[in-house]
Amino acid sequence: MTDSSLLSSELELQQQEELYQQLLLQTVEKLQTETPDSKVIRPHPGMCVKTLSEPGKDKVFINICQSNSVPPPPELSKEELVQLLQLDDPSSYRVPMSLGEPHTEVDNNSQGCTAYDVVINQEFFQKCQKDPLFQQFVILVSVEGLENKYNLELNREWKVLKNRKFLGSISEQNIRTKSRPVIQELQSEETPPAGAKRPDFTLFVEPPIGEPEHLIAEIKLPGVSSSRSLVLDVGEDRLVLTARPSLFHLDIFHPFLIDQENSMAQYNNGTQILTVTLPVVSSGKL
Incomplete structure (x- = not known):
């Protein structure tokens, strides 16, 4: 005869071993995906935007989600927003956001479609919900962010779905918990041409969270009326600009x-x- 107590003991040991292996695997996966400046989050639903891809006219849904784990953008007044839109340069206002991978879903007509999850700061999302102009702005910034990251072209005649906050299921995302700082450039030792001034400029990366994809330089050149007077040289890790005749040198x-x-x-x-947009090949020099 068998001793049932021994069988129960072996079964418990096997279950404990399986549970231990499962917890060990989860811990390893978490260590692989998280860093001190990032963490895995599950964002909250926000609003669902329906649009079409160009030129194929395929349905695309954008789940604009919210999370306080995403850093808030700089303060922006309505007057400043109107000015940005008048200049047709909304992307110059940097909205920290996490752009998720595309996932295939099924719409209400049982037809296949593509959905993207975009996560922005929760307080900023609530602000956008209270003002239609801000809401249209955050949709436009999300659309442009997806287009730049995934080489898309999306129709600007979108529709916000009233009775749906998201399409499909919202996946976890690995996001940076700190905004990437403005880059401190390394000084060149070369002497600028006589009479040339060093212009004011800013260097920053896009996206502001996650792995850097583009380095962007914004260089102020007051008094320069045309790009024909500019000479720009882009190296692997160097940027040289001259505004003739001896106005500016960077x-x-x-x-x-x-x-x-x-x-x-x-x-x-x-x-x-x-504005100089430089695709990043590697950030290994950081």
Whole structure:
């Protein structure tokens, strides 16, 4: 005859061992995904925006979610927002957000579609809900963020679904808990041309949370009326700009490796600001 107490004891030991292995696996996965400046969160539903991809006209849904784990953006008044929209430059206002991977879902007509989860700060989301202009602004910034990250083209005639806060299921996201600081550039030792001034500028990365994808330089050039007087040289870790004749000269190093061939520059004659967008190949120099 068998001793039932021994069988029960072996079964309990097996269950404990399985539970231990499961907890060990969860701990390892968490250590692999989290860093001191990031953590895994499950955001709260916010609003669901329906639009179409171009040129295929496929249905796309954007779940704009909310979480206080995402840093808030800088203060923005309604007057400043109106000015941004008039200049057609809403992306110059940096809204920290987490852009999730695309996931396939089924709409109300049982047809396949693509959904994206975008997470913004909860307090900022609530502010946007109270003002239609802010709501349209945060949708536009979310659309542009997805287009830039996933090389998309989305229709601007979107629709906010009234009776649905999200489509599908909201997945966990690994987000940075601290905003990435403005980059302190490394000084060049070269002497600028006689009479040339060093312009005011700012270096920052996009997205402001997560892995850096682009390094962006905004350089103020008051008095420069046309981009034809600008000479720009982009190196792997260096940016050199000259505004002729001897108006401005900028020569800086930065802590990234850059894709030189796909770098872009745009000069706004109205604001007299040169924006240089540099795709990041590697941040290993940080």
